[in-house]
Amino acid sequence: MSAAPFQPHAAMIRQVSFAGLSAARRARKLGAGRVLARPAAGRQALAVLALWGLLSGPALAQALGGMDPVSLRDAGRPVGGDAAISTHWKGHEWRFSNDANRAAFEANPGAYAPGFGGNCPVALADGQRHPGEPQYFVVLNGTVYLAGSASARERLRREPAILDLAARAWKKQSR
Numbered sequence: 001m002s003a004a005p006f007q008p009h010a011a012m013i014r015q016v017s018f019a020g021l022s023a024a025r026r027a028r029k030l031g032a033g034r035v036l037a038r039p040a041a042g043r044q045a046l047a048v049l050a051l052w053g054l055l056s057g058p059a060l061a062q063a064l065g066g067m068d069p070v071s072l073r074d075a076g077r078p079v080g081g082d083a084a085i086s087t088h089w090k091g092h093e094w095r096f097s098n099d100a101n102r103a104a105f106e107a108n109p110g111a112y113a114p115g116f117g118g119n120c121p122v123a124l125a126d127g128q129r130h131p132g133e134p135q136y137f138v139v140l141n142g143t144v145y146l147a148g149s150a151s152a153r154e155r156l157r158r159e160p161a162i163l164d165l166a167a168r169a170w171k172k173q174s175r
Helices: 010-029 039-061 069-075 099-107 121-125 150-158 162-173
Strands: 082-089 092-096 137-140 143-146
Touching: 069 092, 069 099, 069 137, 069 143, 082 099, 092 099, 121 150, 121 162, 137 150, 150 162
Parallel strands: none
Antiparallel strands: 082 092, 137 143
8 A cells, every 4th residue: 555645634734824823923912023923934034044144154254365465465475375274353254374374464464454445546546446356466565455457556556656545535435
Protein backbone atom coordinates (compact mmCIF):
# COMPACT_ATOMS: atom_id res chain seq x y z
CA MET A 1 0.00 0.00 0.00
CA SER A 2 1.55 3.30 -1.05
CA ALA A 3 1.46 6.30 1.24
CA ALA A 4 -0.94 9.04 0.30
CA PRO A 5 0.48 12.54 -0.10
CA PHE A 6 0.16 14.71 2.98
CA GLN A 7 -3.16 16.55 3.09
CA PRO A 8 -3.56 19.01 5.94
CA HIS A 9 -6.69 18.34 7.92
CA ALA A 10 -9.23 21.18 8.01
CA ALA A 11 -9.18 21.25 11.82
CA MET A 12 -5.38 21.62 11.75
CA ILE A 13 -5.62 24.57 9.35
CA ARG A 14 -8.23 26.25 11.56
CA GLN A 15 -6.05 25.71 14.65
CA VAL A 16 -2.95 27.21 13.02
CA SER A 17 -4.97 30.11 11.63
CA PHE A 18 -6.59 30.70 15.02
CA ALA A 19 -3.17 30.76 16.72
CA GLY A 20 -1.93 33.31 14.18
CA LEU A 21 -5.07 35.40 14.59
CA SER A 22 -4.74 35.34 18.37
CA ALA A 23 -1.11 36.46 18.11
CA ALA A 24 -2.13 39.25 15.74
CA ARG A 25 -4.85 40.43 18.13
CA ARG A 26 -2.42 40.43 21.06
CA ALA A 27 0.10 42.37 18.98
CA ARG A 28 -2.51 45.00 18.08
CA LYS A 29 -3.48 45.39 21.74
CA LEU A 30 0.18 46.00 22.56
CA GLY A 31 0.33 48.68 19.87
CA ALA A 32 2.47 46.75 17.43
CA GLY A 33 2.69 47.94 13.84
CA ARG A 34 1.44 46.25 10.71
CA VAL A 35 4.40 43.89 10.39
CA LEU A 36 3.87 42.50 13.88
CA ALA A 37 0.11 42.27 13.34
CA ARG A 38 0.84 39.71 10.62
CA PRO A 39 3.39 37.37 12.21
CA ALA A 40 4.17 35.49 8.99
CA ALA A 41 4.86 38.73 7.12
CA GLY A 42 7.05 39.98 9.96
CA ARG A 43 9.10 36.80 10.03
CA GLN A 44 9.47 36.87 6.26
CA ALA A 45 10.59 40.52 6.30
CA LEU A 46 13.13 39.81 9.04
CA ALA A 47 14.46 36.80 7.13
CA VAL A 48 14.91 38.89 3.97
CA LEU A 49 16.73 41.63 5.92
CA ALA A 50 18.99 39.09 7.63
CA LEU A 51 19.85 37.44 4.32
CA TRP A 52 20.57 40.81 2.71
CA GLY A 53 22.87 41.70 5.61
CA LEU A 54 24.77 38.44 5.31
CA LEU A 55 25.20 38.72 1.56
CA SER A 56 25.99 42.40 1.23
CA GLY A 57 27.52 43.44 4.55
CA PRO A 58 31.12 42.29 4.18
CA ALA A 59 31.38 43.34 0.53
CA LEU A 60 30.13 46.83 1.33
CA ALA A 61 32.36 47.32 4.35
CA GLN A 62 35.76 46.31 2.92
CA ALA A 63 38.18 49.24 2.78
CA LEU A 64 40.47 49.87 -0.21
CA GLY A 65 39.17 46.85 -2.09
CA GLY A 66 41.11 44.63 0.29
CA MET A 67 44.50 46.31 -0.28
CA ASP A 68 46.90 46.82 2.61
CA PRO A 69 46.80 50.56 3.54
CA VAL A 70 50.22 50.44 5.20
CA SER A 71 51.85 49.15 2.01
CA LEU A 72 50.33 52.02 0.02
CA ARG A 73 51.93 54.64 2.25
CA ASP A 74 55.15 52.98 3.36
CA ALA A 75 56.09 50.78 0.38
CA GLY A 76 54.48 53.02 -2.24
CA ARG A 77 52.84 50.09 -3.96
CA PRO A 78 49.57 48.22 -3.62
CA VAL A 79 49.74 44.86 -1.86
CA GLY A 80 46.70 42.67 -1.38
CA GLY A 81 45.59 42.14 2.18
CA ASP A 82 44.69 38.86 3.83
CA ALA A 83 41.21 38.35 5.33
CA ALA A 84 42.82 36.48 8.24
CA ILE A 85 44.95 39.55 9.07
CA SER A 86 42.37 42.29 9.41
CA THR A 87 40.91 44.85 11.79
CA HIS A 88 37.78 46.98 11.89
CA TRP A 89 37.87 50.77 12.01
CA LYS A 90 35.15 53.33 11.26
CA GLY A 91 32.72 50.72 9.94
CA HIS A 92 35.13 49.11 7.47
CA GLU A 93 37.22 45.97 7.42
CA TRP A 94 40.88 46.82 6.77
CA ARG A 95 43.07 43.98 5.49
CA PHE A 96 46.84 43.67 5.79
CA SER A 97 49.58 41.62 4.21
CA ASN A 98 51.29 40.90 7.54
CA ASP A 99 50.87 41.29 11.31
CA ALA A 100 53.40 44.14 11.53
CA ASN A 101 51.35 46.25 9.12
CA ARG A 102 48.17 45.55 11.08
CA ALA A 103 49.90 46.58 14.32
CA ALA A 104 51.15 49.81 12.72
CA PHE A 105 47.65 50.63 11.48
CA GLU A 106 46.02 49.85 14.83
CA ALA A 107 48.53 52.12 16.59
CA ASN A 108 47.67 55.09 14.32
CA PRO A 109 44.90 54.42 11.78
CA GLY A 110 44.63 58.06 10.74
CA ALA A 111 48.20 57.94 9.43
CA TYR A 112 47.34 55.19 6.95
CA ALA A 113 43.69 55.79 6.03
CA PRO A 114 43.20 57.74 2.79
CA GLY A 115 42.66 61.47 3.03
CA PHE A 116 39.18 62.95 2.46
CA GLY A 117 37.55 59.67 3.43
CA GLY A 118 38.82 58.01 0.27
CA ASN A 119 37.15 60.56 -2.01
CA CYS A 120 39.03 61.86 -5.05
CA PRO A 121 40.73 65.20 -4.19
CA VAL A 122 40.56 66.39 -7.81
CA ALA A 123 36.80 65.82 -7.90
CA LEU A 124 36.41 67.61 -4.55
CA ALA A 125 38.41 70.57 -5.86
CA ASP A 126 36.07 70.67 -8.88
CA GLY A 127 33.01 70.76 -6.60
CA GLN A 128 32.06 67.10 -6.95
CA ARG A 129 32.25 64.23 -4.53
CA HIS A 130 32.94 60.68 -5.62
CA PRO A 131 35.07 57.86 -4.26
CA GLY A 132 38.62 57.44 -5.46
CA GLU A 133 40.04 54.15 -6.67
CA PRO A 134 42.83 52.37 -4.73
CA GLN A 135 44.74 51.59 -7.95
CA TYR A 136 45.13 55.35 -8.56
CA PHE A 137 46.64 56.19 -5.17
CA VAL A 138 49.10 59.02 -4.59
CA VAL A 139 51.19 59.68 -1.48
CA LEU A 140 51.71 63.40 -0.85
CA ASN A 141 53.18 64.80 2.36
CA GLY A 142 52.89 61.37 4.00
CA THR A 143 49.15 61.01 3.31
CA VAL A 144 47.54 58.55 0.91
CA TYR A 145 44.98 60.04 -1.48
CA LEU A 146 42.80 58.06 -3.87
CA ALA A 147 42.30 59.65 -7.27
CA GLY A 148 39.29 58.70 -9.35
CA SER A 149 41.22 58.00 -12.57
CA ALA A 150 44.72 57.91 -14.03
CA SER A 151 44.31 61.45 -15.38
CA ALA A 152 43.15 62.72 -11.98
CA ARG A 153 46.19 61.07 -10.37
CA GLU A 154 48.54 62.79 -12.83
CA ARG A 155 46.84 66.14 -12.30
CA LEU A 156 47.19 65.74 -8.53
CA ARG A 157 50.90 64.96 -8.89
CA ARG A 158 51.45 68.01 -11.14
CA GLU A 159 49.32 70.40 -9.07
CA PRO A 160 49.56 69.54 -5.36
CA ALA A 161 47.80 72.86 -4.58
CA ILE A 162 44.61 70.99 -5.51
CA LEU A 163 44.76 69.57 -1.98
CA ASP A 164 44.02 73.02 -0.51
CA LEU A 165 40.91 73.40 -2.69
CA ALA A 166 39.86 69.84 -1.87
CA ALA A 167 40.32 70.45 1.87
CA ARG A 168 38.05 73.51 1.74
CA ALA A 169 35.41 71.61 -0.22
CA TRP A 170 35.68 68.62 2.13
CA LYS A 171 35.19 70.87 5.15
CA LYS A 172 32.02 72.37 3.61
CA GLN A 173 30.60 68.99 2.58
CA SER A 174 31.38 67.31 5.91
CA ARG A 175 29.35 69.76 8.01
